[in-house]
Amino acid sequence: MRYVHDGAIKERALVVFATHDLKAAEALFNFILEKMKSLGLDAMNRVGQCYNGATVMSGTASGVQARIRNEVPHAFYTHCYAHRMNLVPVHCISDIAEVNGFSDTVQLLYDFISNNHTRHELFLAAQKKMNQQALELEQRATTRWLFWYRCMSNKI
Numbered sequence: 001m002r003y004v005h006d007g008a009i010k011e012r013a014l015v016v017f018a019t020h021d022l023k024a025a026e027a028l029f030n031f032i033l034e035k036m037k038s039l040g041l042d043a044m045n046r047v048g049q050c051y052n053g054a055t056v057m058s059g060t061a062s063g064v065q066a067r068i069r070n071e072v073p074h075a076f077y078t079h080c081y082a083h084r085m086n087l088v089p090v091h092c093i094s095d096i097a098e099v100n101g102f103s104d105t106v107q108l109l110y111d112f113i114s115n116n117h118t119r120h121e122l123f124l125a126a127q128k129k130m131n132q133q134a135l136e137l138e139q140r141a142t143t144r145w146l147f148w149y150r151c152m153s154n155k156i
Contacts, residue, residue, distance in 0.1 A: 029067040046075040052083040
């Protein structure tokens with residue numbers, strides 16, 4: 001939440017909610033409205049909204065932002081700048097064969113170990129036997145730099 005208080009711009013994370021339906025704009029729109037109401041926030045006080053570029057959120061015809069703008073015409077949508085900044089290096093390295101090969105190998109390793117309970121348990125047991133802190137593999141997420149960092153560090 002970004003707001004003005006005593007003449008100063010403030011940003012605060014008010015609360016975190018979990019939702020199970022991430023693919024349907026209507027469900028997400030209703031979820032957001034319900035949660036804002038439960039926090040006592042007046043919809044007409046919204047002046048902006050910021051999401052990643054996922055169509056379900058940013059879609060101009062029926063995405064969440066369009067649905068909110070139908071109710072609150074002055075709640076302009078902006079593509080999240082942090083997400084945009086993350087997409088720049090991802091796009092820059094996407095044509096480098098070695099990077100793609102590395103990413104593919106990490107994903108195959110994740111699939112091999114994590115998609116089978118027995119292999120996953122053996123993976124953890126082998127680390128424990130070597131007196132190492134147990135590392136967890138992560139599924140590839142090309143738009144998240146934390147994935148790349150964790151793949152190349154010893155803190156998976």
